Amino acid sequence: MTTPLFLGGVNPAADVELRPPSLKGLMRFWFRAVALPGKGRWEDVKVMENRLFGSTEGQAQFLLSVVDRRDLNQVTAGQNWKNYQGLGYLGYGVVDRGETKRPYFEPGGKITLRLSIKKNISQEITTCLSTALKALGLFGAAGARARKGFGSLSLESLRVDGEEKWSVPRNMGELRDxxxxxxxxxxxxxxxxxxxxxxxxxxxxKVSIVKTGKDPIHLLDEIGRELLRYRSYGCRDRNRGVHVLPWREKAEQNFADDHDLILHLLSGRLSQPQSHPRRVVFGLPHNYFFLSTRQKASVDARNYKRRASPLFIHIHALASGEYAAILTLLPAVFLPEGERIKMSGGGKYAEVDCRVNYRDIENFFNRSAFKNGMVVWP
Known part of the structure; x- marks a missing residue:
């Protein structure tokens, strides 16, 4: 693993545990993700998935075991991350006011898995499983805030029937390839x-390698700061008369219309909005707190309280000793047909149709801070 992994065991507040069921769940997620383009329909993917991973109608057709664990060093909660404002932003929930709230495995841990697949599984399914393992090791992560880069898992080696199918990329160009x-x-x-x-x-x-660095923690912190620059309205600095970010840099306010929409709803100046905040596309719930008025607002769906972000941040280890930050956008139907976005707070309530625009995430890939990166797809 290349970044701190927050994955609770029996007692999440006291222990971190990486167990086979958690890893199997990750493999299942990426199996679904990579199988759809070739099959075209979810119904066909589901047949393959149930055949391999098991369902109420039958057992899984492979056994997964952890055969080696190295350097899985647990760090207690209460670590001071006040200088890592980017990590604090990405780690909302497991990091609060610059302090880690749960224990975690520090970067550098390694695990070796063995998958024993039954002989009656088709070559198509086993090939797809191998592809899913590669995808997990290139884009995926485990534990809390996994889509925000925490718990990033880098694939070092993949052997199929004793034959080496994967080795660590040496540099950014090889990683792209x-x-x-x-x-x-x-x-x-x-x-x-x-x-x-x-x-x-x-x-x-959309997939891009946006940045490299020698320290995975600093690299993830840089990505977090850049996302905060892109998304934040900032807090007003009374001495300077401008809105600033936590490190006193002037805020860009790229989504000022989101800020104004919710503020006007809370104040009563806008009784029936025609749209929802654009930043909804980054996932739900989407919350607001206005320091000037001490008001709060929440934005979620009428029937769905959560919609995971379609943006995946992954920190990948290279053979050179450096690390690469990979951004992956996987657009999909955002909410079920007919579902509406609701905005509420301060006794005010409004609902609008869900109309997200994935371009608002794509623009993040094009930040000037990522000018030395590489576009992988398309």
Whole structure:
């Protein structure tokens, strides 16, 4: 693992535990994500998934065991991360006011898994499983705030029947080529849905290696700061008369319309909005607190309290000793048809149709801070 991993055991407040069921769940998620382009329909993917991972109708067709654990060093809660404002932003929930609230495994831990697959499984399914493992090791993570880069898992080696199928990329260029090879395996063609019904790869996916660094913690912190620059309205600095970020840098206010919409709703100046905040596309719930008025507002869906972010942040280890930050956008149907976005707070309430625009995430990939990065797909 390349970044702090917050994964609770029996007592999440006191222990961290990486168990086979958690790893199997991650494999299942990425299996679904990589299988859809080749199959085209969720119904066909589900048949393959149930066949391999098991269902109420039958057992899983493979056994997973952890055969080696090295350097899984647990760090107690209460660590001072006040100088890592980017980590604090990305780690909302496990980090509060610059302090870690739960124990975690520090970066550098390694695990070795063995998968024993039954002989009656088709070559198509076993190949897809191998692809899913690569995807997990290139884009995925485990534990809390996994889509925000915490618990990033980097694949170091993959052996199939004793034959080496994967080795660590040496540099950014080689990493780009490996990801492109994987996407070729996934078969991103016009046949696959342009907007899948669930989080999966499609022709609308976007992958970029945006930055490299020698320290994975600092690198993830930089990505967090950049996301905060892009999304935040900032807090007013009375001495300077401008809104600033936590490190006193002037806020860009790229989504000032979001701020104004919710503020006007709370004040009563806007009784029936025609749209929801654009930043909803980053996931739900989407909350607000206005320091000037001490008011709070929440934005979520009428029937769904949570919608995970379609943006995945991953920190990958390179053989050179450096680390690379990979951003992956997997657009999909954001909410079920007919579901509406609701905005509430201060006794005010409004509902609007859900109309997210994934361009508001794509623009983050094009930040000037990422000018030395590499576009992988499309």
């Amino acid at each position: 490996r990801i492109r090879e994987l996407l070729k395996e996934i078969n991103l063609t016009d046949v696959c849905p342009s907007e899948p019904g669930y989080t999966a790869f499609s022709t609308q996916a």
